[in-house]
Amino acid sequence: TSAVALVPAAGRGERLGDKGPKALVPVHGVPLVVRAVRGLLSAGCVRRVVVAAPATALDTMRTVLADAGADALVVPGGADRTESVRLALDAALGESRDVEIVLVHDAARAFTPPELVRAVVAEVAGGSPAVVPVLPVADTVKRVDADGVVTGTVDRADLRAVQTPQGFQVDVLRRCYAAAAGQATDDAGLAERIGVPVSTVPGHPAAMKITTPFDLHVAEALFGVRA
Numbered sequence: 001t002s003a004v005a006l007v008p009a010a011g012r013g014e015r016l017g018d019k020g021p022k023a024l025v026p027v028h029g030v031p032l033v034v035r036a037v038r039g040l041l042s043a044g045c046v047r048r049v050v051v052a053a054p055a056t057a058l059d060t061m062r063t064v065l066a067d068a069g070a071d072a073l074v075v076p077g078g079a080d081r082t083e084s085v086r087l088a089l090d091a092a093l094g095e096s097r098d099v100e101i102v103l104v105h106d107a108a109r110a111f112t113p114p115e116l117v118r119a120v121v122a123e124v125a126g127g128s129p130a131v132v133p134v135l136p137v138a139d140t141v142k143r144v145d146a147d148g149v150v151t152g153t154v155d156r157a158d159l160r161a162v163q164t165p166q167g168f169q170v171d172v173l174r175r176c177y178a179a180a181a182g183q184a185t186d187d188a189g190l191a192e193r194i195g196v197p198v199s200t201v202p203g204h205p206a207a208m209k210i211t212t213p214f215d216l217h218v219a220e221a222l223f224g225v226r227a
């Protein structure tokens with residue numbers, strides 16, 4: 001079974017500092033978006049990738065991906081992640097009608113192992129309408145008030161940190177975005193809102209999201225020179 005992957009890559013990367021669009025930031029010379037697209041294609045179960053790029057960096061992103069031999073359709077993204085995914089989904093469905101499984105994968109999770117991509121696709125192919133990779137939460141989690149004073153401790157046993165790629169039967173994702181008013185931090189959140197059951201597969205530490213300069217240092221230290 002093969003999937004189409006949507007890659008939201010249109011963010012500004014503000015928490016990373018003044019480095020320009022985050023998806024174009026290199027790790028050992030290879031931009032995050034190139035690593036993300038290569039990772040998806042190398043899983044062997046993704047037949048098409050659609051990247052949502054910053055409107056101001058469309059040509060740059062096309063060039064960078066083409067030069068790296070990372071084949072993808074690049075479309076302009078939107079003002080928030082939800083809008084970027086919506087635009088990429090429209091482009092993917094406009095391009096091909098026989099899509100069955102859609103993945104949504106952050107460009108910022110550039111080091112996601114291909115095995116995780118395959119695990120998510122396999123779970124959707126097995127009949128799950130929506131699938132997210134999750135990790136147990138290692139830290140104790142507390143609730144605080146507006147002054148930062150602790151008001152309670154959350155039982156972390158039933159908490160999970162959620163990663164991407166998230167996988168969907170195409171009609172489920174279509175319905176999510178047809179119903180979506182406002183934004184969500186992930187796509188499965190939209191599925192939950194319309195009552196679609198979301199199942200989980202074990203995530204992977206390497207699917208970490210590059211958000212801060214610290215994350216970038218970690219990636220530089222952990223991952224080799226080759227993409």
Ligand code: CTP
Binds near residue numbers: 023085107108109211
């Ligand atoms: N994203 C997007 N379109 C937006 C905002 C975010 O496609 N308008 C993408 C980002 O490019 C990233 C993913 O959504 O791959 C996750 O978002 P995040 O890690 O928050 O990236 P940024 O929004 O770029 O970072 P920041 O919030 O620090 O500015």
Ligand code: MG
Binds near residue numbers: 011
């Ligand atoms: Mg953001």
